[in-house]
Amino acid sequence: MTDTTGGLGSVLSPVAGGGIPETLLEEAAYEAHRLAATTLPDDVKRAFVGMRDREQEELPKRVLEAIVDNFHAAEDDQRPVCADVGVPRIYAVIGNETAIAGGFVSFERAVRRATGRITSDLALRSNRCHPITRRNPGNNVGVFAPNIEYRVEPDADYIEICAVHKGGAFGTDFRMLVDGDGLPGIRKAVLDAIAEFGRRGLTCPPVVIGVGLGGTKDQSFSIAKQAAQLRPIGDRHPDPDVAALEDELLEMANSLGIGAMGYVGTAGYATDVHVEIAYTHSALTPMGVHQLCQATRRGVVRVHMDGRTETRPTPSWFSDYSRRMGVE
Amino acid sequence: MTTHRLSIPLQEDDVRQLRISDVVYLDGTVHTGRALVYEHVLQGQNQPLLDLANESNVQMHGAPAGVEDAPGEYRLSSIQATASFRYWKYVPDYVERFGIRAIIGKGGMDKWVYEDVFAKTGTVFLTTVGYGIAALYGRAVKRVIDVHWKEELGLPEAMWVLDVENFGPFIVDGDCTGASLAAEHVDSVNKNFAREYAKLPEYVLKRIGEIDHSLANEVIVGKPAGDGD
Known part of the structure; x- marks a missing residue:
C-alpha cells in the first residue's frame, strides 16, 4: 500500500x-x-505466470506467453x-x-x-x-x-x-433454478455457461468465474459480477458450504481440457471460481454466472x-x- | 506451426501457403471495420476512400482505443479484435468485392465461410491471440493514416486506416483449404463436456425467463439455408 x-x-x-x-x-x-x-492486479499476474509455466500444449502456452508479454507492455507503456x-x-x-x-x-x-x-x-x-x-x-x-x-x-x-x-458481449448468463434442481442444477448451469462461451474462447480465458446464487433475479446477477470482479484469486467464501462449492466448480471447470483462448490445454480454463449467496425465495434459486476475461x-x-x-x-x-x- | 512475416498488400501466393495454427506478423496498411462499416459500404453503397485491393487488403474486426486530439490528429493506444462470426452476413460479399486477402478477428468465422468463400477468393482468417493483448498490438501501430466516416459512424466504429509494423502475433484460424482451427478444438473438447453432462440430471423445468442451451448450440448460427451453393 x-x-x-x-x-x-x-x-x-x-x-x-x-x-x-x-x-x-x-x-x-x-x-x-x-x-x-x-495494470493487472498482482494476484492475476501471478496466476497467469503460473499457468504459462504449467501449460504443456503448444498453442495455449503460446497464448499465455503473449498474455504475460501484454500485461508487461501495458504497464511499461501505460497503454490499456x-x-x-x-x-x-x-x-x-x-x-x-x-x-x-x-x-x-x-x-x-x-x-x-x-x-x-x-x-x-x-x-x-x-x-x-x-x-x-x-x-x-x-x-x-x-x-x-x-x-x-x-x-x-x-x-x-x-x-x-x-x-x-x-x-463486452460474451460470458454472462442467467438461470432460474427451482427448489428441485439442487446442487446438480447449479453445476449444470455453470457447465452450460462454459459450453456456451468457453468453447472457441469467447470469454477470453483464462477466466475468473463469478456465480451469484439467490436473492432476487437482478441481485443474483449483481453478486455474480461482484464475486468475479471484486475478490482476489485464491479467496474462499467464509461459509464452508459455499467454499466447498467454489472448490467443486473450479475442479469441474478445469476438467474440460480447455486452455487459454479455448484451445485444448492442460493448465486449465479458470483461475478461480467465486460464489456469492443471498438469501432467496424458498421455492427458487435465481443464479447469475459472470465469466471475467483474462484482462481482469x-x-x-x-x-x-x-x-x-x-x-x-x-x-x-x-x-x-x-x-x-x-x-x- | 510456421511463423511468417508478410507485407501488405498480401499476394495470393502469400496466403495460399498458410495453414491453420501458423503464426503471422504483418507490415503495411490495415483497415478496421465492424457492422457499421459493412452496412455503410455494402448497404449504403458508399465506396471505400482508398483502393483496398491494392493498398489495404487486410481488414481487422476491431475498434481501437483511440482519441482525436485535434481535427485529423489521432492517438491510438491499444487495439484488438471483436467476435468475427457475427459478421457472417457481410464478410463473403466484402471479401469478394474488395479483394481482401486476410481478415483479422476473434473467434474465427463459421467453417462454411472458409470452405465456400475463402477457399475460392484466396483469403485467410487470422485470429488475434489471447483476445486481449491489445497493448502489444497497439505498440505495432506506427501511425493512424486516417479515420474514414467518423462523422457518420462515430469514432470507434469508423474505418481506421493504420500503418503497422511487425503487427502480430496472429494465428491462422481459417486457411484456403477450408480448415478451421477453432472448430477442431471445439470438436476435441466436446467429449469432455459430454462426460460432465452425463453426470447431471436435466433441469426440473425447461426454462423460466432465461435462454436455454445445450451442447448442440454454439453461439454462432451456422450456414444459412439455401446460401452459398
Missing part, C-alpha cells in the same frame, strides 16, 4: 473538520481508473491492457464515519469528471453511447454512466473507490478522512458486515 498523493495529506489536514474535498476524490477516482486500465474498456464502472465502499466536503453529489461529480479525463488521457475507447441512437459523447460518461454501486462499512472513515473495466481489470484507491490516499491490491467490497446474517 503506497501513498500516491506525495504528501498531500499534510496539506489537507483540515479535512477532518470539513470532510474529504472533491479534488482529492477526483484524483483518487482517476488513479483507480488508470490502474484498472493499465485491452482495447475494450467495456462500460467503465465504480464500486464504492463508504465508511460510516466518513464525511465529504461537498456531500455525495460532490463524490459523484468527481467520479464523472475522472472518467471523462482518463478516457482522453489514456486514449481509452469511448464505448458509452445512447442505446437507440448510438450517439456517443466520446468520454464514457452519459445517462447512468458510469454506474456507481455503494455499500456501507461500519467503524470506517474512508471512501474506497474501485474502478472495473470489463469488455480493477483498480482500488482508498481516501481517508485525514487526506491520506492509498492504493490497495484488492477491494474490501465483501466483509463480515456486508455478508452479515442476523437482525442487528
Whole structure:
C-alpha cells in the first residue's frame, strides 16, 4: 500500500473538520481508473505466470506467453491492457464515519469528471453511447454512466473507490433454478455457461468465474459480477458450504481440457471460481454466472478522512458486515 | 506451426501457403471495420476512400482505443479484435468485392465461410491471440493514416486506416483449404463436456425467463439455408 498523493495529506489536514474535498476524490477516482486500465492486479499476474509455466500444449502456452508479454507492455507503456474498456464502472465502499466536503453529489461529480479525463488521457475507447441512437459523447460518461454501486462499512472513515473495466458481449448468463434442481442444477448451469462461451474462447480465458446464487433475479446477477470482479484469486467464501462449492466448480471447470483462448490445454480454463449467496425465495434459486476475461481489470484507491490516499491490491467490497446474517 | 512475416498488400501466393495454427506478423496498411462499416459500404453503397485491393487488403474486426486530439490528429493506444462470426452476413460479399486477402478477428468465422468463400477468393482468417493483448498490438501501430466516416459512424466504429509494423502475433484460424482451427478444438473438447453432462440430471423445468442451451448450440448460427451453393 503506497501513498500516491506525495504528501498531500499534510496539506489537507483540515479535512477532518470539513470532510474529504472533491479534488482529492477526483484524483483518487482517476488513479483507480488508470490502474484498472493499465495494470493487472498482482494476484492475476501471478496466476497467469503460473499457468504459462504449467501449460504443456503448444498453442495455449503460446497464448499465455503473449498474455504475460501484454500485461508487461501495458504497464511499461501505460497503454490499456485491452482495447475494450467495456462500460467503465465504480464500486464504492463508504465508511460510516466518513464525511465529504461537498456531500455525495460532490463524490459523484468527481467520479464523472475522472472518467471523462482518463478516457482522453489514456486514449481509452469511448464505448458509452445512447442505446437507440448510438450517439456517443466520446468520454464514457452519459445517462447512468458510469454506474456507481455503494455499500456501507461500519467503524470506517474512508471512501474506497474501485474502478472495473470489463469488455463486452460474451460470458454472462442467467438461470432460474427451482427448489428441485439442487446442487446438480447449479453445476449444470455453470457447465452450460462454459459450453456456451468457453468453447472457441469467447470469454477470453483464462477466466475468473463469478456465480451469484439467490436473492432476487437482478441481485443474483449483481453478486455474480461482484464475486468475479471484486475478490482476489485464491479467496474462499467464509461459509464452508459455499467454499466447498467454489472448490467443486473450479475442479469441474478445469476438467474440460480447455486452455487459454479455448484451445485444448492442460493448465486449465479458470483461475478461480467465486460464489456469492443471498438469501432467496424458498421455492427458487435465481443464479447469475459472470465469466471475467483474462484482462481482469480493477483498480482500488482508498481516501481517508485525514487526506491520506492509498492504493490497495484488492477491494474490501465483501466483509463480515456486508455478508452479515442476523437482525442487528 | 510456421511463423511468417508478410507485407501488405498480401499476394495470393502469400496466403495460399498458410495453414491453420501458423503464426503471422504483418507490415503495411490495415483497415478496421465492424457492422457499421459493412452496412455503410455494402448497404449504403458508399465506396471505400482508398483502393483496398491494392493498398489495404487486410481488414481487422476491431475498434481501437483511440482519441482525436485535434481535427485529423489521432492517438491510438491499444487495439484488438471483436467476435468475427457475427459478421457472417457481410464478410463473403466484402471479401469478394474488395479483394481482401486476410481478415483479422476473434473467434474465427463459421467453417462454411472458409470452405465456400475463402477457399475460392484466396483469403485467410487470422485470429488475434489471447483476445486481449491489445497493448502489444497497439505498440505495432506506427501511425493512424486516417479515420474514414467518423462523422457518420462515430469514432470507434469508423474505418481506421493504420500503418503497422511487425503487427502480430496472429494465428491462422481459417486457411484456403477450408480448415478451421477453432472448430477442431471445439470438436476435441466436446467429449469432455459430454462426460460432465452425463453426470447431471436435466433441469426440473425447461426454462423460466432465461435462454436455454445445450451442447448442440454454439453461439454462432451456422450456414444459412439455401446460401452459398
